[in-house]
Amino acid sequence: MRTLLCMLVLGASLGLSTQAAAIPPGDAEAGESKAEPCMACHAPGLDNPAFPRISGQHAGYLYYSLRAYASGDRQDPVMSGQVSGLSDRDMADLATYFSTLDGELSTVSR
Template structure:
């Protein structure tokens, strides 16, 4: 029992340490970093080849960027885009895009 409690305590310390390593996404920082993305993902771009990421959930976008970077998701364009991004860059970018209006027709608020 004592052993279990000690490993639980150790695990929670490790978890806390891990969580602290990544600061929450900063939309203002993300805006600066997003210059390179706007030609394809700007909210005004209506090209079905480029997914609309404006207004999408930050967690979803962060997850997608991480998958491109670690190779779980492969795409000639996006793998290259994500390669140079840090975890913080991805969090900032994801947060920034989530604050933008998608411009999509709403099916939930009409």
């Protein structure tokens, strides 16, 4: 019982720390103007199996994906170049903008 209680407390505090690291608020309008270079590959409705469709994807997922390319945790020759020079703010704005678009999601199959 004591162990269970400890696990519950631990779980709750982990939950809190995840929330503290949530995506900073992004501005969809600012993201729209920053997204111009992305549209060649991620325009809504574009149906090229080489590029994932990200319109309508959850902003948190998009934000953390961009951060992962920037930190090198996620490696892709194309996307690593795309994020170089983006600030945290840019990534939050881009993530928010793409999350507001309608579209069918896809991933890249390799």
